[in-house]
Amino acid sequence: MNKLLTCTTALVLTLGIAAPVMAKDTLALVVSTLNNPFFVSMKEGAEQKADELGYKLIVLDSQNDPSKELSNIEDLTTRQVKAILLNPTDSDAASNAARMVNRAGIPLVTLDRGVTRGKVVSHIASDNVAGGQLAGDFIAEKLGKGAKVVQLEGVAGASASRDRGQGFALAVAAHGFDLQASQPADFDRTKGLNVTENLLASKPDVQAIFAQNDEMALGALRAVRGAGKEIIIVGFDGTDEGIAAVKRGLLNATVAQQPELIGAMGVEAAVKLLNGEVIAEFQPVPLQIIVN
Template identity: 60%
Template sequence: MQDLTVRGTKILLINPTDSDAVGNAVKMANQANIPVITLDRQATKGEVVSHIASDNVLGGKIAGDYIAKKAGEGAKVIELQGIAGTSAARERGEGFQQAVAAHKFNVLASQPADFDRTKGLNVMQNLLTAHPDVQAVFAQNDEMALGALRALQTAGKSDVMVVGFDGTPDGEKAVNDGKLAATIAQLPDQIGAKGVETADKVLKGEKVQAKYPVDLKLVVKQ
C-alpha cells in the first residue's frame, strides 16, 4: 500500500477480505489524497468515495421468502451467521429478519459459523441435537450451507431445506444436484464493471453515489 501511494496512483479500487484489516490501508490512501472505492465488503476505518456491493439486505429477504414459499408460514428455521461485524453478515441477517417477521418463522437458533464450511458442519451438528424438528436452514454463505448440508445428510435429515448465499461454483453445483434448495447468487462481473465505471467518473470530477447496490439472482434447480 505504501508503494502504491508513492507511485502516483490516481484512484484505488479495493475488494477487502477483512473489513477491519483494510482500514489502515484506506486511511493511508486518505492521507495521500488518493480516492478509494470499496467493492463487495466495506472498510470499517477511513473514508471511501463509494462502496459497490450486492444488495445483501434484499438477498437475505429473498432467501427467507423462498423458505416461506417451500416450507410454509411459521416454519421452524435455523440461521447460520457469518463473521460478526462484517457488513455482509450484518446486512444479510437484517434482510432475513425482515422475512422472519413477515412470515412469522419460529427461529430455533441463530449462531455464527464464520462463513466457514467446517464450522458450518460443527455448529449444525450441535444445533441438530437441540433442535431435531428444524424444517429449514438459512446460511449466510454457501460454505456454511454446504457444511450444514453435510451435517443433515449424516443425521439422515434429507427433508430439511438449506438455502445458501453467494452462488459459488460449489453452491450452484449442489443446487443443480438437488442437494441445496437454493443459493442467492452474487454477480461479481457487475460489481467489477460498476467499480470501473465509478472510478472513471471520480477521475473526471463527476459526482458519484456513496453506495451502489448490485442485483442478486435466486438460483434454484431447473
C-alpha cells in the same frame, strides 16, 4: 548524411527508445480472501475490466486477516497506485485501512462489504438486506408460517453479515418463524459443517437453514446428509458450485450475486473518477434467487 541517419536510427532502436511507450496507470484490489470462489470471481471480473480499459491491476490477498489487510494497504500507499479497491475482511477493522488510504490521498472504492469509518468515493455491492429477506421468503413459500429455522452467520463485523442477517430477521418477523439459533461460521465451509453438526444435535426439529454464503451452505449440506435428515438449505452468493448444487437438487436455493460484475464495476468506477467523472456513492448490483 543518409549513412549517419541510418546509424542513428539503428542506435535508437538498439536502445529501445525508438518510440515513447507510456506505462499503464496502476489500480489495486485488496480482497478479503482468495480461498473463496466468490472473491476469486470478483478478482477475475476486475482483472478483465482493467485489461479492457488499459490499466494495470495489482491484487493482494488479505487471507481474512485484518492485520494482513492493513499491511497490504500500507504497502500500496507507497506504490503510487491511482486508486484502491477494497473488499474488507471486517467492516469495523477496515476503518483503519480506509483512513490510511484517505491520508495518502488515494481514492477508495469498496466492494461487497463497506467500511464503518473513512471516506469512500463509491460502494459497490448487492442489496444484502433484500437478499436476506428473499431467502426467508423462499423458506416461507416452502414451509409456511412458524417454520423452525436456524441461520449460519458470516464473519462478525462484516457489513455483508449484518445486512444479510437484518434482511433475514425481517423475514423471520414477517412469517413468524421460530428462529432456534443464529451462529457464526465465518463464511467458511468447514466451519459451516461443524456448526451445523452441533446445531442439529441440539436442535433436532430444525426444518430450514439459511446460510449467509454458499460455502457455509455446502458445509451445512454435508452435516445434514450425514445426519440423514431432510432440511431445506438456502445459500447466498450464487457461486458456480452453489448453483451446481441447486441444479442437482442438493441445495434448495441460493441468492445469486454477480461477483464478476462487482469487480468490473469497481474498476469502472475508479477509472471514471480518475477521468473526472461524477460517480454514485452507492452502486447496487442486481441479485436473484436460483431454485431447483
